[in-house]
Amino acid sequence: MDVTSAAPALRTRSAAGRGTLLAAILASGMVFLDSTVVNVALPRLGAELDATVAGLQWTVNGYLLMLAAFVLLGGALGDRFGRRRIFLLGVVWFAVASVLCGLAQGTGWLIAARFLQGAGGALLTPGSLSVLQASFHPDDRGRAIGTWSGLSGVSTALGPLVGGWLIDALSWRWIFFVNLPLAVGVVLAAMRWVPESRDEAVSRTGGHGGFDVAGALLGALALGGITYALIDAPARGAAPAVLAAAVVGLAAVAAFVLVERRRGDRAMLPTGLFSSRLFSVLNIFTVVVYAALGGFTFFLAVYLQNVVGWSALLTGLATVPMTLLLLVGSPRAGALSARIGPRLPLTVGPVVAAAGLLLLRRVGPGASYWVDVLPGVALFGAGLTLVVAPLTTSVLGAVADRFAGVASGFNNAASRAGGLLAVAALPLLVGLSGTGYEQKGALADAYRGALLWCACLLLAGALLAALLIHRPRVKGRAPS
Known part of the structure; x- marks a missing residue:
């Protein structure tokens, strides 16, 4: 039977509709939790596993690398083979990888498991939204996606708090183990309530022409090579392996462009999108702004625990105002941008966020949360709030309607790539390597830089x- 023959019919007030929403929200919550709370755990897992700065960088970047490189491919696989099927595969994959992360006995084991976890997230992340888009009646689709967005945002806000409590009360390993019961809940809900769907036009083509494996692999190789070179350079300098990784990464960038150009509209990233100068500029802007966000959150979590002396729970609390501002303010920022255009919000927002970071440079040992940390975090969050919704809307508005999905997916990948490159490059730029993150003086200088x-x-x-x-x-x- 053709699973696409029937029009989407789920209603938000029906049991099936609520169950489908539950599955999508819990799944997204797992991914968001592991995107935010791992930074809070870095000092503890680094001390227990005797990790270097490079080990901490790869713990964060292994996950981001796989998400950035394969999230578009994950969406295409769902369109071809069934959105629920790929979604469930991603959930189970993510859960197994999470258990492996929690059982890690060394840095290498943890990094490998984080790579696997990121691959599962790349299958799961696009599926959680595409399942809602394909399953709900058009009259209820906006309400369903809005509910998913709001409750997923709440999980993002609570993640650092819950994670900080788990780290203090039990162990850093429990930030990964907690994904197992969540995944069981997702699988049970999805098996019972989520209908299967796929893109009928893509499914009829057969073969592998509908998704771009070569593009995804070249993208991963490009990001991986450049990231490896940046992370290993502080300890190994211009060693042959570092230089080779840089060359391979840059060559993969060139090959990626050539492959995507030849595939045309069948490419993971149709290069014709970049004929829109606005689309190109917005994605450069995305990389720059999210690099600042990724670098800031990486250093702040380690600094507050190893220099200021805070607990993991209090460190998790530090960034909650930023997330709350995003939840409350993003719809208003989007409405403002619709009235006056995106230029002013996208100009003022980064300036306000930069002012917040300059305030946070003054935080030192014995700092007060309310006096020293909250003002800077609130300013940074307010600035980011002015950026996020106008940026997303502008990216979608810069291309033709039929490219909205790939444009949104690429912009999501660009934001993750920005964070990935910042975490890789900043320790090199500020001279932090080895076990320097355990030395208060070295870490304080690196944090301010x-x-x-x-x-x-x-x-x-x-x-x-x-x-x-x-x-x-x-x-x-x-x-x-």
Whole structure:
């Protein structure tokens, strides 16, 4: 039977509708939790596993690398082979990898498991939203996606708090083990309530022409090679392996462009999208701003515990105001951008966020949360709130309607790539390597230097927005 023959019919008030929403929200919550709480755990797992700075970087970046490289492929696999099927595969894969992370007995084991976890997330992440898009009646689709977005945001806000409590009360390993009962709940709900669906037009093509494996692998190789070179350079300098990784990464970038150009509209990333200068500029802006976010959160979590002397729970609490501001303020920022255009919010937002980082550079041992940390975090969160919704809307408005999915997916990958590259490069730029994160003086100097770099990235993004970003023009024309 053709699973696409029936129109989507789930209603949000029905048991099946609520069950489908539950599955999507719990699944997204797992991915968001492991994107935010791992930074809080870095000092504890680093001490227990005797990790170097490079080990901590790979613990974060192994996950981000796989998500950034394969999230578009994960969405395409769902369209081809069934969204529920690939979604469930991603959930089980993610859960197994999470258990392996929690059982890790060494840094190498943990990093390998984080790579596996990121691959599972790349299958799971696009599926959680595409299942809602394909399953709900058009009249209820907006309400379903809005509920998913809001409750997933709440899980993001609670993640650092719950994770911090688990780390203090039990062990850092429990931030990974907690995914197992969540995954069981997702699988049971999905098996009972989530209908199967796929893209009928893609499914009829047969073979592998509908998704771009070569593009995904080259993208992963490009990000992986450049990341390896940046992370290993502080300890090994211009060693042959470091230089080879850099060359391979840059060559993979060139090969990726050639492959995508030859595949045309069948590519994972149709290069015609970049005929829109606005789309190109917005994605450069995305990399710059999310690099600042990724670098800031990486250094802040380690600094607050190893220098300021806070617990993991209090460290998790530190960034909650930022997430709450995003939850409450993003709809208003989106409405403002719709009225006045994106240029002003995307210019002012990074400047406000940079001011917050400059305030946070003054935090030192014995700092007060309310006096020393909260003002800077609140400013950073307010600035980010001005950016997120207008940026997403502008990216979608910069391309033809039929490319909305791939444009959104690429922008998501660009944001993860920005964080990935920042975590790889900043320790090199500020001279932090080996076990320097355990030495208060070395870490304090590196933290202040890293936040200055992040503030400069934000100001560069503001300048880019002021000069080159404008209101998207009428949509509907395919890129040439």
